[in-house]
Amino acid sequence: MNIPHFIIPDLRTDHAGETGAVNIYKGILFVSKNKEIIKFAQSHLKTEKKHLELIEQILPNDERSKLLFLWKFLGFLTGLIPALAGKKLIYATIYFVESFVEKHYEEQIIKLRKKSKQEELIKLLEKLKNDEISHKQESVQRFGKLSFLLKVWGNIVEMGSKTAVMISYKI
Numbered sequence: 001m002n003i004p005h006f007i008i009p010d011l012r013t014d015h016a017g018e019t020g021a022v023n024i025y026k027g028i029l030f031v032s033k034n035k036e037i038i039k040f041a042q043s044h045l046k047t048e049k050k051h052l053e054l055i056e057q058i059l060p061n062d063e064r065s066k067l068l069f070l071w072k073f074l075g076f077l078t079g080l081i082p083a084l085a086g087k088k089l090i091y092a093t094i095y096f097v098e099s100f101v102e103k104h105y106e107e108q109i110i111k112l113r114k115k116s117k118q119e120e121l122i123k124l125l126e127k128l129k130n131d132e133i134s135h136k137q138e139s140v141q142r143f144g145k146l147s148f149l150l151k152v153w154g155n156i157v158e159m160g161s162k163t164a165v166m167i168s169y170k171i
């Protein structure tokens with residue numbers, strides 16, 4: 001696939017993000033004993049591993065974030081913490097993360113459309129985005145209404161994701 005230079009930093013953030021996503025589910029699976037959660041996390045983990053592979057195929061090795069250890073660790077905590085608190089928080093966390101990632105992929109698709117002739121890459125990002133949307137929809141049905149505390153946690157997750165994108169865009 002022909003990858004234009006201007007999109008490389010964005011793909012680095014995607015690679016960092018999918019690395020984080022894989023580790024979110026590893027964090028959940030590390031502590032959860034709930035059958036429903038385990039099934040949910042295992043199936044999402046499979047998809048996120050696939051996403052990571054797809055990005056690895058198009059992002060040159062030396063363009064990856066130098067802080068992957070950090071994205072792994074923070075991803076793991078983003079799964080582990082809610083998994084210690086319970087089901088509702090796990091589903092809400094996935095909802096917040098995926099809502100963020102959906103927008104993140106959409107911004108790149110818009111950027112690529114403006115520059116023309118990137119149909120293959122756009123198609124790939126559309127596929128990733130659609131998977132994240134179905135992950136989001138799957139979780140939103142399961143936690144019901146957002147309480148005040150869930151909203152606070154959602155803000156933390158969103159701010160953390162934004163910061164991680166800003167940093168991995170550069171390094």
Ligand SMILES: [Fe+2]
Pocket residue numbers: 018021047048051128132
């Ligand atoms: Fe993903």
Ligand SMILES: [Fe+2]
Pocket residue numbers: 021048098131132135
């Ligand atoms: Fe996802």
